[in-house]
Amino acid sequence: MDSNQTLPQIDIPRDMIHFGIGQPSNHLLPIKELERAADHCLSKENSFFLAYGESKGNANFRKTLSGFLTGYYPNPVDPEQLLITSGNSQALDFICTQFTSPGDTVLVEEPSYFLALKIFADHKLNLVGIPVDDDGIVTDVLKEKLETLKPSFLYTIPTYHNPASVTQSFKRRQELVEICAQKNLLVVADEVYHFLNYSDDPPPPMGNWIDTCPLISLGSFSKILAPGLRLGWMHTNIDLIKKMAKSGLLDSGGGFNPFTSEIVNSVISLGFLDTHIQRLKKVYRQRIKSFCDQLRMHLPEQAEFKVPTGGYFVWVKLSDGIDTNSFRKAANEQNVNFYPGTFFSHEKRLKNYMRLSFAFYDEDVLAEGARRLGKVILENFS
Ligand SMILES: Cc1ncc(COP(=O)(O)O)c(C=O)c1O
Numbered sequence: 001m002d003s004n005q006t007l008p009q010i011d012i013p014r015d016m017i018h019f020g021i022g023q024p025s026n027h028l029l030p031i032k033e034l035e036r037a038a039d040h041c042l043s044k045e046n047s048f049f050l051a052y053g054e055s056k057g058n059a060n061f062r063k064t065l066s067g068f069l070t071g072y073y074p075n076p077v078d079p080e081q082l083l084i085t086s087g088n089s090q091a092l093d094f095i096c097t098q099f100t101s102p103g104d105t106v107l108v109e110e111p112s113y114f115l116a117l118k119i120f121a122d123h124k125l126n127l128v129g130i131p132v133d134d135d136g137i138v139t140d141v142l143k144e145k146l147e148t149l150k151p152s153f154l155y156t157i158p159t160y161h162n163p164a165s166v167t168q169s170f171k172r173r174q175e176l177v178e179i180c181a182q183k184n185l186l187v188v189a190d191e192v193y194h195f196l197n198y199s200d201d202p203p204p205p206m207g208n209w210i211d212t213c214p215l216i217s218l219g220s221f222s223k224i225l226a227p228g229l230r231l232g233w234m235h236t237n238i239d240l241i242k243k244m245a246k247s248g249l250l251d252s253g254g255g256f257n258p259f260t261s262e263i264v265n266s267v268i269s270l271g272f273l274d275t276h277i278q279r280l281k282k283v284y285r286q287r288i289k290s291f292c293d294q295l296r297m298h299l300p301e302q303a304e305f306k307v308p309t310g311g312y313f314v315w316v317k318l319s320d321g322i323d324t325n326s327f328r329k330a331a332n333e334q335n336v337n338f339y340p341g342t343f344f345s346h347e348k349r350l351k352n353y354m355r356l357s358f359a360f361y362d363e364d365v366l367a368e369g370a371r372r373l374g375k376v377i378l379e380n381f382s
Pocket of ligand 1 (some may be wrong): 022086088089092113157162190192219221222227231232233332
């Protein structure tokens with residue numbers, strides 16, 4: 001059992017199983033494919049990608065990426081609708097810079113991705129939560145909030161939500177877009193898990209509606225290739241692309257990541273990305289099944305969770321009396337860790353929830369982690 005894959009950037013004690021880690025296992029990072037892709041692009045005579053790039057991002061890559069997205073999405077994606085980013089975190093920070101001022105209100109889901117909440121806090125934004133149910137963001141509550149609020153944008157994670165693992169239904173997507181079109185409210189859809197479905201295809205990405213309401217769909221290579229690449233994209237209408245491309249940052253530095261873009265351009269052109277996504281889905285599908293079986297076996301009967309149909313996370317609701325912050329402290333003593341529900345609530349609610357990622361560890365380590373969690377609950381909370 002290898003629970004000690006090297007993670008130099010995260011300070012995790014040896015033997016600790018940390019269910020907070022939201023990245024692929026080391027053995028799922030495609031080093032050989034990237035080596036071949038780098039050789040492929042560096043052996044070309046042309047070195048344009050070592051110069052400052054076009055503000056919207058490497059044009060060669062935007063064309064290849066549009067072809068890739070068109071293959072997965074129900075509608076064609078035009079390269080002019082894409083702006084290359086350094087991943088979704090950077091894109092969120094950039095959007096805050098472009099579209100908000102300190103003190104502005106931003107609508108977030110409750111729960112939401114805890115590090116997006118941190119980025120919004122960096123920009124001194126005032127957050128208002130909209131609940132999420134099994135069909136995604138609750139549009140009736142959104143409508144009500146918009147009667148009095150004038151937010152700068154709404155942040156949503158429509159597909160295989162982090163942490164709740166739910167997917168916004170097609171109907172909800174349409175309602176959301178209708179409401180936001182009427183109010184001229186910018187929707188920022190973080191679609192980082194869109195390609196990682198383990199059963200049926202998800203509904204169309206929010207990028208489908210970029211001409212219906214102000215909407216930016218964010219995509220990233222972090223979960224489908226490697227987070228260290230720091231590469232992603234915005235998919236939005238051409239007017240918004242033009243506006244963002246005029247920013248001081250892009251004017252001064254040129255487009256984001258032209259060199260990495262060229263390498264990933266080769267990854268896609270050589271056919272490695274499609275194959276890699278299929279491989280990830282196969283591994284994760286199997287992991288989810290065995291991990292959820294183990295959780296059912298070791299967690300108390302009252303623990304509630306749905307078997308994820310995509311993404312990275314199992315979102316577990318424990319009995320009301322269990323505060324997962326205290327549970328986490330006790331769990332640390334037994335060499336197991338996770339992120340408690342309060343991390344994902346801008347108001348520090350959801351005390352009896354925990355998020356467990358199955359992306360990093362293999363089945364045997366996940367099983368041992370589930371056993372440790374069960375033991376801690378049994379010894380401390382029953
Ligand atoms: C919802 C969500 N958005 C963004 C990110 C970070 O994306 P990136 O690596 O592209 O910055 C993550 C990673 O866990 C995530 O879960």
